Amino acid sequence: MVKHLQQRLNQSRSRPGRSAAATWSGERGSPSRGLRLAVLLLTDLSMVCLALMVSSSLGHDRPLFPANLLELLVLLGIIAFAATVFVGRRLYRSLIRHMGPHAVWDLVGAVTIVALSFALASFYWQLDVAPSAPGIFWLLLFFGAGGVRLVTRAYYQVSAERGSRRLVIYGAGESGRQLLHALNHGSHYEVYAFVDDDIALRNTVINGRPVFPSDELEALVKAQGIAQVLLAVPSASAERRREIINSLVGIPVHVRTVPKISELVAGRASVNQIQDVDLDDLLGRDPVPPHPELIDSCLHDKVVMVTGAGGSIGSELCRQIMASAPRELILFDISEFALYSIEQELRALCQQQDYRFPVVTLLGSVRDERRLESLYKTFKVQTVYHAAAYKHVPLVEYNVAEGVANNVDGTWSAALAAERAGVETFVLVSTDKAVRPANIMGASKRYAELIVQGLAQRDTPTRFCIVRFGNVLGSSGSVVPLFREQIESGGPVTVTHPDVSRYFMSITEAAQLVLQTGAMGTGGDVFVLDMGEPVRIVDLARRMIRLSGYELEGDAVSSEHIDIEFIGLRPGEKLHEELLLGTSVAGTGHPMILRAEEDSVDFDVLESATANLIKACADLDCDGITKILRDYVSGFEAHEIRHDFVWLKQGRVGKRARQVAQAENVSVLPVSKGQSAPKS
Known part of the structure; x- marks a missing residue:
């Protein structure tokens, strides 16, 4: 339940109302420690007295020890000496509930010293005891003092287990x-x-x-x-x-x-x-093994930049790039907090692994072409992984102009600046939602792919390539963190539709795929992963519920069950995603990575269309944005602007679209984790 059990244990010790066993165990510096020491010492000394009396009188025809003043003085002297030995040997340093072999050996040593003192006293003062008395004394004292400790420990464990x-x-x-x-x-x-x-x-x-x-x-x-x-x-x-x-x-x-x-x-x-x-275990399939030689070819002793370095994919890219020993790693992100967080993590990793290369953090927007070109040239960047994008489907539906501007203009500026600066390799991180998209986010990512494909048509020293994959388990906004949060809250777990399915991969696997494609690309390539069969989201939800120790409502035999609630597809979502636009694919140097043969647009045509698209974004012209995307993105014909908050507020959404939006009961704020999405 926790990562650090000892921290939880320490917290539990400080809580009020502890059991008698917990008080008996005591902690260093606690008020009960002095009392514990005194009780244990008095108990041990009582055992010394009892063992002396029994061992001296056992099997020997004489009065009970001590029978005279000399024997009384010897008894008191041995008790006092035993107290000194027990404390001096640090017999009470170990908490009884954690008593191990070292505590047993401490007790053996202390009992042996006290038994030797009894033997010397018997010899020196010629006490009327049997020759075997010191040996019997040793056995009685060891098993008596040890037995008290074992009984106390057992009592504590039984008391502790009652609430465990x-x-x-x-x-x-x-x-x-x-x-x-x-x-x-x-x-x-x-x-x-x-x-x-x-x-x-x-x-x-x-x-x-x-x-x-x-x-x-x-x-x-x-x-x-x-x-x-x-x-x-x-x-x-x-x-x-x-x-x-x-x-x-x-x-x-x-x-x-x-x-x-x-x-x-x-x-x-x-x-x-x-x-x-592990998320890999939730995936239910074998992860794709990386080829280290492919990863290192674009990273080892290279100056590497990651845009969107503070995001889920970008940060994982940075972690894995570190292992290939680049000459310099440059982190670029518009979010100050995200950039600071990943910088602190990577600097700690550098110290831990003794990495010697510099890690540079740069703030800025990927839409600032002049700044990017200046940075590429200043740092002599050789490899760029472009992971900066808005990827949350409903949020982009609510913010059409800004989402398209970031994903399209950001890719245009980053890629064009890379070409002008002489960057060797430029890799665009894309998504399966770009294939016949049903939403603005997917359409903007497919258009970004067209930009990279178009730039690769020219006589350019930069190798442009694209890597496309499905949903990433554990990334920000993905279903796994949301499901875990809902399960911890007692449910219900919200699934959009009983039949919705997605391709899934782990975040580590996704980053490895991105890094390997840089070595495979020849120009304008679209790489996809053979991800097997898509996973039904409801099956993933059921799996997580059961592995969390709960039952589903249908098969529950106790009250500890969690329901699954179907809330309807959110704006722009499809039931099923695809990875390929066509059926023409070819193999690569990796058995699980495929090269897709897909149509592209002439760069001259695309350049003019991109300028118009960027202008439409600046003018908040959502109709103009969707028209251009429909003209160039295959499969994006029927989409209408129905959810953009600015247009809804300004009354610029068409009458028919407004009626549809009202019928869908669109909320005023974007859907966040744990909230129900708009129902359809």
Whole structure:
């Protein structure tokens, strides 16, 4: 449930109303620490006194020790000496609930010293005790003092487990055992058992926890009230992880994982950093493996610029570019906060990995062609990844002129400035929504593709290429963060339509695809990823609900269920997306990356049309914008301006469009996370 269990544990200790066991355990500097030390010391000294009396009198025909003044003085002296030894040996430095092997050895040492003092006193003063008395004394004192500690520890653990959540660790290997050790230091979780597929581990016990086969997990969850299953299989392959997760989808239990072995080996994570199921695991397909030689060819020892560096894709591009050791990395973004955030992250990464190249942060708009050309020339930029764009479909529908201006004028200015500055490679990051678009955002991105294709027709030293992919899991505005937020709030999870589907890829995979296409491009290329079958959004929602430990309304057997609510397609959305305009595709040097053969527009024609489109944006002429987009973007014929807030306020939306908009109950503000979208 948390990434840092120890922080949560520390917070819980500071809360009022702690149990008697928590008070008994005490913390350094707390008011109960002095009382705890005094009680433990008095208990141990009582054990010393009792052990002396019993060991001296046991099996020996004599009165109960001490029988005279000398024996009384010896008893008091040994008790005083024991107090000095126990405190001096720091016998009370360990909290009883965290007592481990080191505490046992501390106790052995202290008891041995006190027993030797009893043996020396018996010899020196010729006490009337059996020769075996010091040995019996050692045994009685060790097991007496140790028993008190064990009983106290057991009491604390039982008290702590009353409010803890039972869980099962899937994986009884080294990572699972380390996780058990980490969880034992907290009071929020009770590890009930391990689950493992290894036949050799069946019917065994590890650190007091039984190991069950995986096929008994569902019965175990229901019988024992298991709240969570923690996957501790960091070294498992991606395919094996998905098999395990798929087997857990139908079980009403919250599934979480520890970091992967690559993150553990690299030192970027520790085994007790529990997290939600990886987005790659939610994807349900194998990620596309990168070709390092393709990534490095446009990055290693090159001056690289990323526009929109503070965005979801742009920031991930920057993280991966760092690993290829560029000569210089330049971050360009209009958002001061986004640029500051990614700069701080990358500078910390530079220190951690001992990177020696400079990271430069530059504020500015991609629509400022003169500034971009100056920056390209000043820093001698060789590779540009153009990721700056407005991508949120409904928001662009609400802000037509600004959305088109940013996506079209921004691409025109960035690409033309790159050509004039002699940039070697220019890569445009595009989207599947550019294929036969049903919305302004998609149409603007397809027009941006046409600009790059048109520039590539000319005799230019710059290699222009385009990379097109589907939805990115975990990016800003994507469904996964929204679904997680809604699940944490108790639902419902909102899905636009029962049949809506999308192509999905992880954000890491998307960035790797973008970086590799720079090496493949010959000029005007459109690269797409073979992404397999599209994913139904409602299936993704169901998968996330079940992996979060909830049931769906239809199959719920308890009150802990979350509903799925269908709210209707939002402005500009389609039921299904496509990746290709036509059917003509060719292979590349990567088995999962395809080169699409698509129509383009002559640059001279496009140059004039782009000037008119930019002017229409400046004039807030939404009709003019859509007319130009209809003329040049294939599949964008039937779109009408119905939702632009400025035009609605100014009354410039046509009568028919206004009636449609009113019928759809369009809200006055854009839809944000967690809010219901306008219903259709």
